[in-house]
Amino acid sequence: MHGWVGTVLRVNLTTGKVSREPLNVALAKDYLGARGLGSKYLFDEIDPTIDPLSPENKLIFAPGPLTGSYAPSGGRYNVVTKGPLNGTIAASNSGGTWGPALKFAGYDLLIIEGKAPKPVYLWIKDDIVQIRDAAHLWGKLVPETTDALREETDDGAKIACIGPAGENQVLFAAIMNDMHRAAGRSGVGAVMGSKNLKAVAVVGSGSVSCADNAGFLSAVMDARHKIQAHPVGGTGFRLYGSEILMNIINQVGASPTRNWQDAFFPEADKVSGETLAANQLQRPKGCFSCIISCGRVTKITNPKYKGEGEGPEYETAWGFGGDCGVSNFDAGIKANYYCNEYGMDTISMAATVACAMELYEKGFITHEDTGGMALTFGDPDAMVEAVRLTGAGEGFGKRLGLGSYRLAESCGHPELSMSVKKQEMPAYDARGIQGVGLNYATSNRGGCHMRGYTIETEVLGNPVFGPKVDQHTIEGKPQICINWQNLTAALDATGSCQFTTFGIAAPELAAMVSALTGIDYSTDDFLKCGDRIWNLERLFNLKAGLSGKDDTLPPRLLHEPIKTGASKGMVNRLPEMLPEYYRLRGWDENGVPTPEKLQELGLTAQGFP
């Protein structure tokens, strides 16, 4: 078998049973791996209506076929589960070296079932798979946990773990690997915590077999050259990380500010990639097989916020920047470090703090609620402390740990949660960039930019995807949104990184996957995998109880025009786009895939609708 290893590892934490089974090759062909194949296994194995934090939920760690190969950025894996933040199907994507290590150990999927009676961690060294006691690790931060596990397993072990946030079931807890990489969104860390699983430590001695080495060499070099040639993929990300976007997005009037009360942050440059490069940046860093090196190794010397770590990403810098109205970058970076150390998604954390700030300023949260903290926009200390409280599960942090939707709802004002399907939206204001709104509204995991990054077409004008399309129009946006969603689903399923789209797209990815696996994927075949994955995720959510009614945006985005900046006066015109989106998707007017569409994708044969 080439590309895939051919083996699924299954660990039942309730019974302690460890078993291996052959990979379902037909499914692998149709769903590739990672987000795709993991989702298919999850779909087939759990009831979508279960409580995500119950032992009935499963937690699937899934590298893709390109993971561990020398394809550009071929080092990612996904964590697939039913997410506790909003009950949708979750697939959180992370880089570093952990994914390749799991594959080198000999596994395409690691499926965790049940719940351990007490805290444990999993130690995998090729065929050796042990469930070990983790009592001494429970309560530890991510860096301490990582160091301790390397100490007691193997110097070269790659560690994926949760911090206290995952243990405390913060609903947006992340799973962290390689210390600083995050399977960040949807609360996958809370699921891991609910299973009493602190960590998975891996050492693998295998490698990835390639069907056509000569063809793979050519395909990889072609892809690499194109990424290197791209102004962002080739140079921009290395210099400024994803933070290169801060000034760009602000200047086009799409940088949500003070919980989306506006979309222009006058002090954006103070929290930009350029400022980071001039101050806190120590060095760029890349994941396995990556030529982009967007990672930022950073350091804060300011005694008040002193610390060392990695990041922030653009979305994080935005969240702890303009969204909270804070221009003190050291504070924003410190908040990011806390998220990494406690193991939390930075987007949901920051957006929840921003939401709390608006609730506080409007009097819906009181001084007593916060434990005496004046949680006002622009206050760096309150922001940092709110994050720490959440990670540690202390005081008001317990309410913040439920996410902005539950917090705002508990105050009687759910409309102030800037979320879609209860998951917080990231750093692109959908009033200033129309297609982004449609993407948020239809994303299968709620508010998210990584399910279809139309920004490249609507703002950046990435030449890989043809001419730039005006960000403020809605014409053609449903098709652009679908194209991005399908491409992204397939890309995520390969095990490569979305940042490679700053240089390549479906043709190059299909060529690499074909040469590696020996299965001939045309560009259309490849994109059809993406379409199939998208529809499978949709079906999961429909079965879980969501419906087309959930494909919407917070009222603020539909009715409150942007006040300042380049997109002043605009709202998102979702209602005009959504019907066309459904139609182009082959869904009925309620957002349900038609039998014809399911048949086209080969989904009926597998037990649908």
Place this chain on the structure above:
Amino acid sequence: MHGWVGTVLRVNLTTGKVSREPLNVALAKDYLGARGLGSKYLFDEIDPTIDPLSPENKLIFAPGPLTGSYAPSGGRYNVVTKGPLNGTIAASNSGGTWGPALKFAGYDLLIIEGKAPKPVYLWIKDDIVQIRDAAHLWGKLVPETTDALREETDDGAKIACIGPAGENQVLFAAIMNDMHRAAGRSGVGAVMGSKNLKAVAVVGSGSVSCADNAGFLSAVMDARHKIQAHPVGGTGFRLYGSEILMNIINQVGASPTRNWQDAFFPEADKVSGETLAANQLQRPKGCFSCIISCGRVTKITNPKYKGEGEGPEYETAWGFGGDCGVSNFDAGIKANYYCNEYGMDTISMAATVACAMELYEKGFITHEDTGGMALTFGDPDAMVEAVRLTGAGEGFGKRLGLGSYRLAESCGHPELSMSVKKQEMPAYDARGIQGVGLNYATSNRGGCHMRGYTIETEVLGNPVFGPKVDQHTIEGKPQICINWQNLTAALDATGSCQFTTFGIAAPELAAMVSALTGIDYSTDDFLKCGDRIWNLERLFNLKAGLSGKDDTLPPRLLHEPIKTGASKGMVNRLPEMLPEYYRLRGWDENGVPTPEKLQELGLTAQGFP
């Protein structure tokens, strides 16, 4: 077998016999691969006194153990032979994808013997090895040859070939692969031409086996992180290529100008990496498994010099810049394109033109000699035309094609050749940087910066190699020079790239080679390989008739002080450094390795002295 493939491919062009033999594993352990192992095989198989352009010479294409792996920049190979420019042992190093392809085809070494009765090329597809007629390719430029061979063999074939310069036995002809990558120095292309071998086209379907995948993963990530963290390896080269050095070296008063009549070029910025990035640069490009991407894809729109291609490197921009007194960068880049298309070493070509310019200005070459061309410093058109004439083997170009030493000698002024052991020195004035002079004088292939890049210690202050040492002093320089020479020899032998020293050194290389091959190399073991290779090369040269007397510099560097710039007034103090160098090397006062030294390196056991 891990790291190495285990097979040597031998092709005798006289008889047409193709044979395979097992790799000598003991030698591979001691000499690693590429420059090291290729040199050992050459040493054992030819008489060093032979005419380099006779059928008795052999031409060895040699990847290293890291070649084709995902080690950073693990994509290089060396061409090892007796070089025709100066009769020393030649090992010319090139990147791209050709080296990995040869290894994927199943070969650690390709040894070419004899001489074909008529032009041929070699077609290698794994076990299929064919000597094919190349009559239709003879006379073609490198791009045409490459395209034609891909057409008639395989779309994905990797091509190494010579251009007309190699056919015409220009003594500094290069072997070009992947269109734009050059095994540049020493005239290895002339040897290929002397054998009537136009090209080697390769497709390989294998891969590189790894002894310890988990250990290799950790070692590679450590190396990658360190390179990414380095200001030059991580960012500088990607932004500006090796041309990042132009302004730096000029500012420290070490940029040889007008055939080394001075060491400061007031117009250096006009031919700098910054200027290239602002004008001709289309995109950066990297070789197989490279995270640095120093390659420059460039384009000249100026109608007079119109063209597209890759480069220039720093040394090329210097040669066709300050060394010829030319600040018209389009002209310099055009000259570079000609070198790539005709297949010539840019350093020797440019320095030979510069030498001819001085000879012309001083009246030692006449208007008649040049065919009516006024070959004066600063004339861009004369420079470009001189290069074209050389490549095409026309008129005065025939004399230029012999290199600066033979040209100057034929005019009665060999002292005006800025060469060491008849090979032209590159872009660092040894009067302004003392250790560089010692390195040039002792380099086993003559004037060369790639045999020990003390610049990193003397000018750049690369933190990887400890504190910066004053460029103008001689104290400690012999040891620094030896350290660099040994490190470089071992590094070249691995199949990685010297630019990785902008981030890593022996410990990281040893760790990667150990994990890949399963042979445990300590840092000292690794550096000892370098020392062994260095001494082997020295022994070859001594047997070939060279002696300690050849370890010198052009009189200009020893007696004519620099006139302007930061190193004004200085000469190189080689005579004060050389005896200490010999002593620290374990050589006698004539520069001959002592029996003790040879025994230490295990060289006596193999038939020395």
